[in-house]
Amino acid sequence: MSFQTTPIVSGDTYEMAHRFAREVEQELAGIADPAAQAAILEKRWAQLTALGWTVTAIPEEAGGAGGDLGELAALAGGAGRAGLALPIASACGVVPALLAGQAALADVAHGAMRVAVILPGAAQDDPAGALRGGATLDGAVVGIETPPTPTHLLIVLEAPEPLMLLVPVTTPGIESASYLRIDGRMAADFRFAAIPINPSWVLARGPAVLQRAAAARDLGALLTCIECVAAMGALLEQTIQYLLNRVQFGAPLASYQALRHRVADMYVEYESLRGITARALRAAAQGEGEPWQAIAFAKLRLGEAGRAVAESAIQAHGGMGMTEELPAIRLCKRLMMADFEYGNRVFQAARLLADAA
Amino acid sequence: MDAATINYEAFREEVRDFALTRCPPEIRAVVATYRKLSRKVWYPWQRILFEHGWGAPSWPREFGGTGWDQRQRVIFDEVMAECDCPPQYHHGLRHLGPVIIEFGTPEQQARFLPGILNGEDWWCQGYSEPGAGSDLASLRTTARLEGDEYVVEGQKTWTSHAHESDWMYTLVRTSKEVKKQQGISLLLIPLNSPGITIRPIRTIDGWHHVNEVFLDQVRVPVANRIGAEGQGWTYGKFLLERERLGGANIAPHHKALERVRALVAQELKGEGRRAERELLQHRLLRAEAELLGASELGRESVEAVIEGRALGMLPAVIKLSTSVTMQTISQVALDAVGERLAPRFRRIEGEGPNAEAPGIEWVQNYMYARVRTIYGGSSEVQKNVIAKQLFGM
Ligand SMILES: Cc1cc2nc3c(=O)[nH]c(=O)nc-3n(C[C@H](O)[C@H](O)[C@H](O)COP(=O)(O)OP(=O)(O)OC[C@H]3O[C@@H](n4cnc5c(N)ncnc54)[C@H](O)[C@@H]3O)c2cc1C
Numbered sequence: 001m002s003f004q005t006t007p008i009v010s011g012d013t014y015e016m017a018h019r020f021a022r023e024v025e026q027e028l029a030g031i032a033d034p035a036a037q038a039a040i041l042e043k044r045w046a047q048l049t050a051l052g053w054t055v056t057a058i059p060e061e062a063g064g065a066g067g068d069l070g071e072l073a074a075l076a077g078g079a080g081r082a083g084l085a086l087p088i089a090s091a092c093g094v095v096p097a098l099l100a101g102q103a104a105l106a107d108v109a110h111g112a113m114r115v116a117v118i119l120p121g122a123a124q125d126d127p128a129g130a131l132r133g134g135a136t137l138d139g140a141v142v143g144i145e146t147p148p149t150p151t152h153l154l155i156v157l158e159a160p161e162p163l164m165l166l167v168p169v170t171t172p173g174i175e176s177a178s179y180l181r182i183d184g185r186m187a188a189d190f191r192f193a194a195i196p197i198n199p200s201w202v203l204a205r206g207p208a209v210l211q212r213a214a215a216a217r218d219l220g221a222l223l224t225c226i227e228c229v230a231a232m233g234a235l236l237e238q239t240i241q242y243l244l245n246r247v248q249f250g251a252p253l254a255s256y257q258a259l260r261h262r263v264a265d266m267y268v269e270y271e272s273l274r275g276i277t278a279r280a281l282r283a284a285a286q287g288e289g290e291p292w293q294a295i296a297f298a299k300l301r302l303g304e305a306g307r308a309v310a311e312s313a314i315q316a317h318g319g320m321g322m323t324e325e326l327p328a329i330r331l332c333k334r335l336m337m338a339d340f341e342y343g344n345r346v347f348q349a350a351r352l353l354a355d356a357a
Numbered sequence: 358m359d360a361a362t363i364n365y366e367a368f369r370e371e372v373r374d375f376a377l378t379r380c381p382p383e384i385r386a387v388v389a390t391y392r393k394l395s396r397k398v399w400y401p402w403q404r405i406l407f408e409h410g411w412g413a414p415s416w417p418r419e420f421g422g423t424g425w426d427q428r429q430r431v432i433f434d435e436v437m438a439e440c441d442c443p444p445q446y447h448h449g450l451r452h453l454g455p456v457i458i459e460f461g462t463p464e465q466q467a468r469f470l471p472g473i474l475n476g477e478d479w480w481c482q483g484y485s486e487p488g489a490g491s492d493l494a495s496l497r498t499t500a501r502l503e504g505d506e507y508v509v510e511g512q513k514t515w516t517s518h519a520h521e522s523d524w525m526y527t528l529v530r531t532s533k534e535v536k537k538q539q540g541i542s543l544l545l546i547p548l549n550s551p552g553i554t555i556r557p558i559r560t561i562d563g564w565h566h567v568n569e570v571f572l573d574q575v576r577v578p579v580a581n582r583i584g585a586e587g588q589g590w591t592y593g594k595f596l597l598e599r600e601r602l603g604g605a606n607i608a609p610h611h612k613a614l615e616r617v618r619a620l621v622a623q624e625l626k627g628e629g630r631r632a633e634r635e636l637l638q639h640r641l642l643r644a645e646a647e648l649l650g651a652s653e654l655g656r657e658s659v660e661a662v663i664e665g666r667a668l669g670m671l672p673a674v675i676k677l678s679t680s681v682t683m684q685t686i687s688q689v690a691l692d693a694v695g696e697r698l699a700p701r702f703r704r705i706e707g708e709g710p711n712a713e714a715p716g717i718e719w720v721q722n723y724m725y726a727r728v729r730t731i732y733g734g735s736s737e738v739q740k741n742v743i744a745k746q747l748f749g750m
Contacts, residue, residue, distance in 0.1 A: 143701050182561070322562075
């Protein structure tokens with residue numbers, strides 16, 4: 001029998017998440033129209049919150065399931081294996097982490113509040129127009145991952161004073177444009193035009209806000225890595241199946257050494273990412289050493305390994321690798337996009353270098 | 358004129374002056390921002406070149422060529438890249454024209470060459486099939502002779518430009534009796550023939566380049582067969598021989614490198630992003646070293662052709678190495694703009710709120726660059742060819 005991956009955290013949650021993600025993937029596969037895809041994501045998001053995914057890591061006293069990091073990892077892994085086009089790391093990990101201890105957490109738990117997160121350093125087209133606070137909220141951010149029809153923006157501002165704000169998206173002066181990314185996830189650009197900061201939006205202020213934001217970003221990066229290990233494992237399995245079945249020159253492509261070695265290289269990349277990710281997960285779960293470092297290394301590795309494996313899979317599929325046809329190639333796009341979430345590899349390398357200096 | 362009497366520098370100036378004054382700015386802008394080169398962009402420029410007598414730099418003079426020598430042709434290609442003029446890579450001009458010139462009858466030459474030269478007829482290449490990619494000789498689209506017509510039945514795939522072409526030059530199987538390379542013929546098929554269906558293939562970069570072409574009992578006059586029946590494979594080989602210098606033009610690669618270098622400086626400005634910037638700049642330096650090496654090999658290849666020496670493995674080496682270097686350059690660009698632009702990359706040509714976001718072409722470029730190691734002889738197949746020569750077995 002050919003290769004089958006083993007999840008980082010297995011169990012019922014993993015299996016359930018994978019089943020759900022696979023159904024969504026199959027439902028989306030035949031649909032080209034972005035509006036129709038968005039409608040499916042909307043429907044699936046409602047199911048997913050009803051199933052309790054988003055309360056996994058919310059403490060019981062705040063209306064959650066009180067799950068630990070292992071539970072989150074199982075969710076992320078199961079979803080990642082089928083490239084679920086919904087913001088699991090953000091909604092199940094980052095948002096609850098940022099809102100810990102806040103009354104709003106209960107609204108998130110009920111599904112009444114759908115939150116898009118904007119962290120310091122969010123991308124913008126014009127550095128002079130970066131999002132900033134003070135008396136008013138001004139500037140713009142682009143490419144922000146969102147749940148379907150977000151109701152609120154959870155914004156962490158660095159300057160002039162660290163602030164965490166929870167802002168209704170319907171606030172006058174907020175302009176948004178939403179779209180689907182190439183991995184089928186939803187994202188949006190937001191522009192803010194001199195919006196007076198309503199005191200009721202302010203959840204926290206001061207340096208602790210930035211520490212919490214940094215920890216939340218790292219949690220997002222870790223969950224993204226776990227998701228991508230699973231995606232990469234599935235991609236490897238599917239590439240192997242493709243090469244076993246495709247015949248050229250009278251023999252299956254799997255019989256050609258060049259391709260066998262390429263797949264062996266993909267496997268080594270996969271195991272290497274799995275290793276560093278498992279280590280980062282352990283460090284984070286047990287508060288061992290400096291978890292941020294292990295996460296930064298894992299995310300750096302994801303950037304490199306993710307791209308290498310995606311590119312190899314495309315190459316091994318030949319022309320088919322250039323199409324939107326196959327689930328394998330959709331996983332490739334997921335891996336490519338994941339690099340840019342919660343700090344890409346250049347960002348991770350730069351912060352590791354700064355720490356070493 | 359022989360090489361000793363041609364003033365190549367003056368020629369370069371003449372071409373540059375022409376490119377800068379005659380190529381419409383809106384066309385050069387399309388090339389400069391790596392937007393899709395469709396017939397709409399290519400045709401007007403081909404028309405301008407044609408009217409100036411430069412429609413077919415690589416054809417013999419009697420068929421409307423320029424009569425330039427190999428070095429002038431290289432200079433022409435270099436200047437075109439430098440000035441962001443659309444490269445003349447259309448299928449009719451670069452691929453089919455030389456085959457018709459070499460193997461077509463005088464009637465076929467009179468009928469097909471003028472439309473290629475002035476750009477009125479647009480051509481696509483129907484070689485690959487679902488079951489015949491790297492192993493092209495296993496193609497199964499058949500052409501059965503009925504009176505003075507062939508009846509063609511089968512499917513082509515990955516057919517670039519089929520949706521905007523008038524004609525497809527097509528490899529078909531005319532005999533199953535012989536060795537698989539020998540039963541293949543080359544037919545010129547009008548795409549408005551009854552029985553042809555063209556369906557777009559959605560590619561990962563969101564553009565519409567390629568198509569599936571279904572042929573259901575398509576009737577093609579025997580007069581549209583080029584050369585002898587069963588000799589189509591030989592013409593394909595001939596074409597590869599003629600085209601092997603195509604990859605020696607590294608000018609577009611250098612241009613892309615310069616652009617990405619500027620992009621990195623622009624995107625990652627300031628002291629705060631210095632480490633990130635330098636990481637990317639270092640990768641670009643390595644790419645530049647590879648390109649400089651490849652340029653030199655390109656120059657050697659041109660010299661070899663001029664002096665009538667064998668080219669050996671150089672064209673394959675240049676294709677292998679520059680295809681990967683171009684992928685590297687596109688990766689660096691993606692790393693520079695990705696956080697800002699990758700999420701906003703449009704799925705479908707020209708649609709969505711970010712279709713015009715400045716720099717968005719680098720995301721498309723990255724995705725599309727994957728194909729460089731797949732088409733035109735995949736890297737694996739090229740390596741098999743090189744290794745066979747290196748080992749002598
Ligand atoms: C964007 C695009 C445009 C194209 N335009 C055209 C066009 O206009 N006209 C046309 O006719 N075709 C066109 N092609 C088709 C292109 O030439 C084929 O994709 C190419 O020949 C590879 O064939 P394949 O896709 O069937 O891959 P396969 O042959 O199935 O190859 C899959 C993988 O296996 C590898 N492989 C195959 N055989 C071996 C071996 N013996 N040893 C080791 N590795 C091997 C390949 O290198 C590749 O990595 C285009 C393709 C693309 C993607």
